[in-house]
Amino acid sequence: MMKKYIFLILLLILSNYGFGQEIPNKTEKFDAQIFEYLSQTIEKDSIYLETFLECSKPFSKWDIRPLKFEKVYAMDKVHSASEIPNFFWGAFxxxxxxxxxxxxxxxxxxxxxxxxxxxxxxxxLKTNSKKFDKLSNLILKKSE
Incomplete structure (x- = not known):
């Protein structure tokens, strides 16, 4: 009888772990919104390929990988967050x-x-660090 209870408790824990994880952005369609924004920006501003790469590779201003989540919902499926930039690069x-x-x-x-x-x-960067500090402070003030 005790084995049965232990089995049920383990089953409950495992099912919560496997099925209870929330996948962020499932209803937000962030992938489509970001793709649309980038498409319009690239065409409107005639962004060169090198500029696109500068702005979209890891930790650049257009890097859209979710930093807080390992798995995300994009293109109607669950994907690893690290895969997302590859999809965008493929399209662009x-x-x-x-x-x-x-x-x-x-x-x-x-x-x-x-x-x-x-x-x-x-x-x-070292030579211009004071300029970068000033720019960063201006950005922080503006966002307040």
Missing amino acids: SNYYKLSIEEAMRKPNVFLNTGSQKQDELTDY
């Missing part, structure tokens, strides 16, 4: 008329170029 690589091979290679080439320029960019 079509806009830039890249072949599949070029589209797969381009982000890595872009990131490698950034790695090679790391010292130069670090020096630039």
Whole structure:
């Protein structure tokens, strides 16, 4: 009898763990809204491919990966949050008329170029740190 209760308690715990996890944004359609915004911005402002990559790779201003959630609901399915930028890149690589091979290679080439320029960019940041601090403070004041 005790084994039966232990089994039921374990089953309840496991079912809550597996099925009780809430997937964020299921009803918000954030993926479609962001995609639409980026599409309009790219076309309206004639954004170059390199600029798109600068703005959309990890932790850039258009990086849309959810930082607080491991799984998200996008394109009518549950996906790993880290997959989301890849879907967007796939769609926008079509806009830039890249072949599949070029589209797969381009982000890595872009990131490698950034790695090679790391010292130069670090020096630039150090040289202009007061300007960045001033800009950051202005942004913080404006958002209050």
